[in-house]
Amino acid sequence: MTLSLWISLLSACIIISFTPGAGAINTMSNSMRQGWRASIWGVIGQQIALLIHVVIVAAGVGLLVASSPLLFGIIRxxxxxxxxxxxxxxxxxxPEVASDGTSTGHRLTRWAMLNRGILVNLLNPKAIVFFLAFTPxxxxxxxxxxxxxxxxxxxxxVVDILVMFFFFAGTARTFQRFTATYRGAKLLNILFGILFILVAALLLLIH
Incomplete structure (x- = not known):
């Protein structure tokens, strides 16, 4: 992988990780209810699920590359x-407006947060479709x-861990207050939507 392509990958990962989703909401909830340091277990669980998704997609794409570079290009x-x-x-x-999340829930063990983190990402059928489009x-x-x-x-x-733990978990209350309003959530959707389009254009130009 060339340096320019890796920089594009790094940029895309940062943008995607900052995009609010089920994993971000789960991380913020864990941080506010269980504590910032304890929330790392939920983040780790989410990465395990993410790794499973990527390995599955990578294996499929690898077979496709070996059989037909033309089809690989079409998928790209x-x-x-x-x-x-x-x-x-x-x-x-x-936009889906997040709840304030300030109520106190029952304490979760490390394993409970780990397992919930795995399920949050693993049971998302759109993840495999996304990585199938993203990986090539x-x-x-x-x-x-x-x-x-x-x-x-x-x-x-690595990027997802850093963003989830230090941004979403570390600034959970502030970020949650912003997304609690319809206008704030809508502006965030527009911003990240534009960034997705820019990343797609960048990838086609630099590959």
């Missing part, structure tokens, strides 16, 4: 189109695949 362009679609859909969608953007068919997938998976997981 279709993936970019999907990112554009995702961005447009995000900008036009009605950063894989070069003329280079060794194993090292590329290792860099890809490592970058995705």
């Amino acid at each position: 362009y279709a993936g970019a189109a999907y990112l554009v679609y995702l961005g447009i859909r995000m900008m036009l969608s009605k 953007q950063f894989i070069r068919t003329d280079q060794p695949l194993l090292s590329q997938y290792a860099i890809f998976i490592g970058t995705v997981i």
Whole structure:
């Protein structure tokens, strides 16, 4: 993987990790109810599920590359189109306003947070579809695949851990107050929708 392509991967991972979703809500909830340090167990659980998704998709894409580079290229362009679609859909969608999350719930054990984190990401059927579109953007068919997938998976997981733990968990109350209003959540959807489209354009230009 070239440096320029890795920088694009890093940028895309940062944007995607900052996009609010079920994992972010779960992390904020754990942080506010169980404590910031304890919330790391939920984040780890989410990464385990994310790793499972990426490995499944990477294995499928690897087989596709070996059999037909043409089909791989078709998927790459279709993936970019999907990112554009995702961005447009995000900008036009009605945002889900988060609850204030300030009520105190029962204490969760580390294993309970770990298991819940796994389920939050693993039971999301859109994750595999997303990574199927996302992964081929950063894989070069003329280079060794194993090292590329290792860099890809490592970058995705490290960035997501840092963003989830230090941003969503660390600033949970402030961020939650912002997304508690319809206007704030809508503006956030528009912002990240535009960023998704820009990432798709960047990937097509730089690959």
